[in-house]
Amino acid sequence: MKIFSVRGITQSGKTTTIENIIKELKKRRYSVGSVKDIHFEKFAIDQEGSNTHRHRMSGSELVTARGHYETDILFTKRQPIEEILRFYHHDFVVLEGVEDTNAPKIITAHDTKEIEERLDGTVFAISGRISNVLKEYKGIPVINAMQDIEKLVDLIEKKVYEKLPEFPAECCCACGYSCRELGIKILKGEAKREDCILSEGNIKLSINHQEISMVPFVQKILYNAIIGVVSELEGYHKGANIQIKVGER
Template identity: 55%
Template sequence: MKVFAVVGYTKSGKTTTIEKIIATLRKRGYTVGSVKDIHFEAFQIDSEGTNTDRHKKAGSQLVTARGLYETDILFQRPLDLYEMAKFYDTDYLILEGYRDGNVPMILTADCIKDLDERYDGRAFLVSGKIADSIDHYHSLKALSALEHTEEICDMIEATVFDLLPDFDSDCCSACGMTCRELCTAIIRGERKRTDCVIDDSIIDLSIDGVKIPMVPFVQKILHNAVIGVVSELEGYQKGSTIKLSIGGELKSEKH
């Protein structure tokens, strides 16, 4: 799934830009999901005193409100990007206002000062209100979503890639870069998405059906531990494919 963000201050044209992009990508036959990051501390969908609010206050850790036309699942904490992405199976996932993710970004603004404050190497395009008054910002094109949606979507198709991990540099730099540096290099055309070594994992680990990415160091530890045990068993041959499934807990031995 390809993921990108549209980032800018309030009233800079983020939502209008995303509306136009979603409509055009859908016309092109893509499936699209979206996430709206809301920065108001008091925001919550649930209202004081509702039945679902009472469930939450009673201690329910995951509350679901099922109506005639929609189902709302209410987590009692903010999810990070990777947790949210697990709920999506679309060609594109668009993040509005989510600046922390290791993803390509479209910057929106209504003045140069706002662009200066938001600009970094993950940006590949400028849009929003300021695109009515400038054509470029640094090396980036500035395109209004109201007039140039098709060109914007052409750039999205050419630039955006599958979601990268965002490991700490001390945890993984196996590609020769940090995850953030690799993201920037891919956007600039200097590297490829396939340069991320996590995709070449020799171990496929899932927990309750959710695939868990592992840095090479952790893969090596798990690999050596399993091989060390299994190699002592009859039937093992070097290079064998091993499948191990663990579910539930071991039953206590009878005394």
């Protein structure tokens, strides 16, 4: 799954840019999901007095509203983006206004001041209203999503990589960089997605069919524990493919 974020202030062309990106990705036969971050403190889909609101106020920790044409799952707290992305299994996921991620970013802006306020090493393109007057800014392409969406999506296909883990720097850095630093290196063409050594791990853990990222230290503990037990069993040989499924009754 490849994810990228589009960030910019209101009326900068952010949602229009995303609409055109999604349409073009779908045209190219990719599956696409999206996440919209809403920065209005009083925002709530679940309105006071509704039946689902009454469920929630009674103490239900997860409420689902199922209609004829949609299903809405209501959590009782703000979810981290990593938890939200566990629901997605798409080729691309577009994040609108999401800040708590190290994903590659597109900035939309009215002017260069707004670009500077959001510019960092994760930005690989600029769009929105400013694309009517600029074609490039500090080496970053400025592309009009209304007039040249094919070029913008070509760049997305080229630059956006399979999602990296988001471990704190002190937890991993086994590749020599933090997850954020590696992402920036990949965008600059100075590293590859395969440089994340978690891609090469010889042990993988899934919980309810969701793969769980593990830093090398945890991988090593789990690997050694399993091999230590299984190696005593008849039929084991070095290099054997081992599968273990655990379920609670």
